[in-house]
């Protein structure tokens with residue numbers, strides 16, 4: 718039993734090392750570009766855009782972990798769902814921090830007027846609220862405390878992703894953009910793969 722647990726643990730080290738590397742690499746790239754003075758003519762906007770995109774990538778990857786585990790028959794992949802989700806939240810927090818503190822100097826009247834002017838910010842705010850509640854309740858303790866309600870709450874990760882994509886889409890000038898072409902179809906596929914019948918069929922494959 719001990720050997721099996723140890724084997725499982727060391728098998729889990731590999732995907733989690735990749736997750737930490739992949740989720741922190743964009744931070745190193747940002748720091749490197751900032752150090753070289755290569756963050757475009759508007760560095761704050763560059764950080765907001767880069768952190769927002771990284772948050773979306775990590776959120777979608779966290780939602781893809783379970784279907785990938787079923788499709789590839791690699792149950793170990795489900796263990797990366799939580800760290801990916803937490804990293805998505807951390808990047809969204811950096812995104813919001815850059816907007817509210819670095820760009821707007823936490824000037825609440827100015828932030829409020831920006832919120833009135835740009836409706837898409839509300840989608841981002843809602844998505845952030847959901848990610849915050851998912852990050853807080855992601856521990857084993859909360860899982861036990863909430864029981865069956867925990868699963869229901871954590872399904873709202875799909876809703877958070879949809880809100881983040883709406884926010885992303887509405888912030889773009891071009892009508893045909895990355896959200897329409899890549900991200901929204903990907904989220905739709907992930908949602909379809911969650912359908913109970915499809916999920917059961919995938920899990921029953923031998």
Ligand code: HEM
Pocket residue numbers: 762765766767768769770771772773776809812813816838840841842843844845848881884885888889
């Ligand atoms: C209170 C919460 C949020 C605020 C105030 C906020 C603010 C902003 C602002 C001002 C922009 C426009 C940047 C520009 O092009 O000048 C933006 C774009 C974006 N946001 Fe947010 N955001 C929030 C939440 C989120 C969340 C939770 C996510 C993802 C999980 C996200 C992802 C994005 C993405 C992907 C873009 C587009 C970046 C690009 O054009 O490349 N945002 N956000």
